[in-house]
Amino acid sequence: MKSLPGKLVWVEHASPDPAEASRFYGALFGWEVSLMDIGGETYQVIMNAGLGMGGYRHAQQGEPCNWGIYLSVADVDQSFAQALVGGASPCMEPRDFPPVGRGATLLDPVGAMFSIWRGNADDAPDASVPTGHWCWHELHATDDDRALQFYETLFGLSHDSMPAGEGSYYILKDGEVGRGGLIRNPGGAGPSLWLSYVLVTDVDASARKAESLGAEISSPPEDIPGIGRYATVRDPQGGLFALFLPERQ
Structure with a gap:
């Protein structure tokens, strides 16, 4: 499986009302939703031009509405440990999300939240993207x-x-x-x-x-x-x- 370190591979919207978020962005950009089972839970995948490009989820208690980024790594556990040494703080320890991949979430040394991700398939090659992506x-x-x-x-x-x-x-x-x-x-x-x-x-x-x-x-x-x-x-x-x-x- 090929990974492209640092590549943006997913963007996820967290909010109190994912259904409302889906309605807003669907009306604005024409995004559609495809439901997927991930680890026994139903996940809303954002589809644009037939391609999955992100998702909607419920925000955790106290978490403000936000768009969170997922950056590709070759090894989630190794990169997670390296990030902590570099001054990051853990938000979510490395865990599997079957059947799609493994990820973790951190606050970087200046306080911005980001996630690292290793998919169970190759990262998409670098290419131009369609409108709405x-x-x-x-x-x-x-x-x-x-x-x-x-x-x-x-x-x-x-x-x-x-x-x-x-x-x-x-x-x-x-x-x-x-x-x-x-x-x-x-x-x-x-x-x-x-x-x-x-x-x-x-x-x-x-x-x-x-x-x-x-x-x-x-x-x-x-x-x-x-x-x-x-x-x-x-x-x-x-x-x-x-x-x-x-x-x-």
Whole structure:
């Protein structure tokens, strides 16, 4: 089984009402749901263009609504132990999720939650994604230097950087393949969190539609010169995500 360390392989929505989350995102993006038995429990798999790309689950007591990321590793137990040595804190110890794989969840050294995953099948090869799919994710960190060192060490990644405001925007890379972004929160303020982006054909129209469905626009549509156009949205239950359309080359 082939794994691509650091690759985003799953994004999961946790909320008090997964059925409501499914209705909202189904109306916004046309996502569908396929039910799957995982470890004896029914799990809602998010389907887009016939591909599973995430899931909906009930949030645990005291857990705010969120989109959680799963990053691929070759060995969950080994990476979990390495993450703890690197300053992470455990949220969920390594466990099996039959028949799909093994995973664990941690808080990284700057306080952002993430999961590591080893599927029972090969990771999908790196390729362009269809509209409505997750197309990017980035860490907004209270301490970019510490976060960069942690993720590079844990996943064996390198990085490129570019100016961004008063600091830098880092692109975590596996060879020449971008695995995600990293940027320091203004003033180093908290909280640290991972933000995932959905590929759309019209950021402004998607933002308006999200708002009409009860979402809140956290940051209105804006161009990033040479990159594309984006907006950030908080869904009706409080989950934060982003819309993105790349600039035509």
